[in-house]
Amino acid sequence: MTEKKLLLTGNEAAVLGAIAAGAKIMFGYPITPATEILQGWIGKADKSDELQYLQTEDEIAAGFGVLGAVLAGEIAFTASAGPGHVLLQDPLSMAENLRLPFVGIMMQRGGPSTGTVNFSQQEVNLAAFGGNGDGIRLVYSASSVLEMYTLTQEAFQMAWRYRFPTILLGDGYLGKMKTVVELPADRADVKAEPILKEVSESTNIRNCYSSEADLAEVLQKNLADWNHARKSLVLSESYELDGAETVIVAHGLVASAAKDAVSILRKSGVKIGLFRPITLHPFDTEVLKKAVAKAKKVMIFESSLNQLARIVKYELADQKVNYEEVSKPAEGFTAAEIIKAVKGK
Amino acid sequence: MENIAPISWKKSSKPHLFCPGCGHGIVLKQLGYAFDEMKIARDVTFGIDIGCSLLAWNFFDADTIQTHHGRTTSVMVGYKMAKPERIALAYMGDGGGYAIGLQALLHAAYRNNPVTVILVNNENYAMTGGQSSPTTPVGMVTSTSPNGKRAEFGKGLHGPELISEIAAPNAYIARVSISNPIQLKITLKKAIENQVKNKVFSFVEVLSICPTNWKTNAKESFEILREAEKLYPIKEFTKEKEVEK
Known part of the structure; x- marks a missing residue:
């Protein structure tokens, strides 16, 4: 409604x-x-x-x-x-x-x-x-x-x-x-x-x-x-994570670009999905753990050096994960850039 | 003590934790009498700064919030916006009010926010062990002015004078001393009444003593206080302003 x-x-x-x-x-x-x-x-x-x-x-x-x-x-x-x-x-x-x-x-x-x-x-x-x-x-x-x-x-x-x-x-x-x-x-x-x-009983706070x-x-x-x-x-969005071999982790507007990238890549047969934390703190660790369990690679995209990556790596400390961090401090991402990064070009 | 203690004092928190001879006890006793005589303890929300004033966090049987360095004015301004029917008091020292929190104090006065600020001036940062503050007089020895405060660091910030320059004509602004407890109580009552009746800003600076950091006995403490009263005149600043007009 x-x-x-x-x-x-x-x-x-x-x-x-x-x-x-x-x-x-x-x-x-x-x-x-x-x-x-x-x-x-x-x-x-x-x-x-x-x-x-x-x-x-x-x-x-x-x-x-x-x-x-x-x-x-x-x-x-x-x-x-x-x-x-x-x-x-x-x-x-x-x-x-x-x-x-x-x-x-x-x-x-x-x-x-x-x-x-x-x-x-x-x-x-x-x-x-x-x-x-x-x-x-x-x-x-x-x-x-x-x-x-x-x-x-x-x-x-x-x-x-x-x-x-x-x-x-x-x-x-x-x-x-x-x-x-x-x-x-x-x-x-x-x-x-x-x-x-x-x-009548006063509240005294220090x-x-x-x-x-x-x-x-x-x-x-x-x-x-x-x-x-x-x-x-905890809140998160899972997009195309079923069978995803590559899991993108991104938040905010970068995740919005990543979602477009995933949508385009899926159409060309790439097994890729997006995990978007909506709460960065606390973090929806359980959902991400399931998503990465069978993934070959986790790619973290963010417009800062590694502020999201540190959270992700801490939360997934007990998982064996192959990470790739794509950081562009204070610069944005387009879907095309993300696609390029995923394809390794 | 039972016979003379203000009714508004929270008995379970007495004896209080201020140092023996500290001026805060005198200020808080007169403030307690003011609450009693005005029958307002239940209507007061008491905001207190950190520094020695924090020891008053459970001093009164009145709702009390102790906040961070110099932030009491801002907290009480926000509180009063939400609860205009309550009496909002902000209690702080010269370090909290005249150094780290001066910006908040000046702007609350400038906007004429309906809060009452009580600033106890003992001419040093007492809780941290007696460092030089904006009101430390030239020549006074403190742990950050070991050879006596130099004139180049300021001759003593005159808060009520400064505030009265920018405050609205109906703001109540005064300086008193703990050497005259009756005048202190009357002044505190006037400042609170101005908030209640006129819904405007009030400010009272109370000259006080710090025997622990000054390393003085009672007589010597009051000798320093007499000097402070010469440097920082005891008066109401509001009245003068009205006379000028």
């Missing part, structure tokens, strides 16, 4: 996804290529009595503003990229330890730092492991404009259900490309409640502990919850 057909950019789809999920406040700082999310939200908020926004002095204030709002029980978020994503590691770390449902939409740009303004997949490490903790964050990677809508909703839903900080990764091409999408009518059911509870043992107790509980939730959180 579809709601309506709209001509949307990825950034516009993210705004609609946030509204559909029941988000009420956005905190943000302008940064290419995520700026249109802030602008789009403000455009909606100025016509609404329900939606609020704050254009902050920097991303640190935006991130901690989100934390203040979620402590009050409001569904809130920010959107950023590159250097802003770096500054957001401080609030993300607090959210990680205090289990606050922080949601950030990160439209990756080329790095390090200000690098280029349009595209990369170089913020995977930052999103999943960027804080000074052990990386208990939920990270999604969108590969289409439609997913910028659906996964934004998924991000809010899971952040509030499991209380892990949650990041949706996109990139500048995805944010700015415009396409016709049919938005599904199904909406995320996000249940938000105050974390500072305002009841993120600084008196001893290693005190902190360890908190961390062990958080890790146990994370491991318990993994199965419910």
Whole structure:
């Protein structure tokens, strides 16, 4: 069942996804290529009595503003990229330890730092492991404009259900490309409640502990919850994996090109398939393990040096796999390039 | 203690963990009396910074969130947007408010966000062992100014003066000292009332003492405090602004 057909950019789809999920406040700082999310939200908020926004002095204030709002029980978020994503590691770390449902939409740009303004997949490490903790964050990677809508909703839903900080990764091409999408009518059911509870027994929360043992107790509980939730959180797409001798692993927009490549190669009889992780963290290891069990080769395509490859190799550490990594840091892939790489030319 | 302790104090967290002679105890006692007299402890959400102020994370029987270095203002601004009916207090030291968190503090004042910031100025980074801070006076010996703070590193940042330059006319801005607890309490109440009634920004700097890092006894601590009161004048900045107009 579809709601309506709209001509949307990825950034516009993210705004609609946030509204559909029941988000009420956005905190943000302008940064290419995520700026249109802030602008789009403000455009909606100025016509609404329900939606609020704050254009902050920097991303640190935006991130901690989100934390203040979620402590009050409001569904809130920010959107950023590159250097802003770096500054957001401080609030993300607090959210990680205090289990606050922080949601950030990160439209990756080329790095390090200000690098280029349009595209990369170089913020995977930052999103999943960027804080000074052990990386208990939920990270999604969108590969289409439609997913910028659906996964934004998924991000809010899971952040509030499991209380892990949650990041949706996109990139500048995805944010700015415009396409016709049919938005599904199904909406995320996000249940938000105050974390500072305002009841007679006061809620006192700290993120600084008196001893290693005190902190360890908190961390062990958080890790146990994370491991318990993994199965419910992982998402992936399997495409033409039946009988695939070559398994491509790619995420985001690169996976979109890889899917085209697989489709073309299959028509010419090449036994090839695509595994696309939708959650990069946690990772849908079980599905990938099945896919690679009979494969001769696993090819990892990514627009970063080996940020996806490290995750894949760690998750498949107990498998005997013949890897080929095709990395193009901060540059995109066409289907033709992927076909060429598969054919070894 | 039972007879004089503010009702809003969380009894299970007392005796508190601040060093003997620390000024925070005086500030938090007067703040507790302010909560009691205004009957607002249940309506307050108390945000506290890291540094010595973090030891107040369970000080009051009020909802409390302890956050990261200099980030308390931002957290409380976000909180207040979501809960405009609550009283949002941000509690921090001179390192958190005037160094690492100054940007957030200035912009909250500039936007006139309806939060009340209480900054306890003991002229050093105390939790980390007494390093020079933006408010350390020239000549003071700290672990990062072992021969006395040099004038080239700044003569002492005047926070309320700076903030009042950019704050809205109806923002309440004041500096007080722990040497006058009654005035301290009255000032804290005014700052909170301004948030409640006028829904605007308030800021109180409280000059305080740090006997542990200063390595001073009670008399010597208050001698340093007297000098601080000369460098950093005790006054309300809002009123002056109104008189000017």
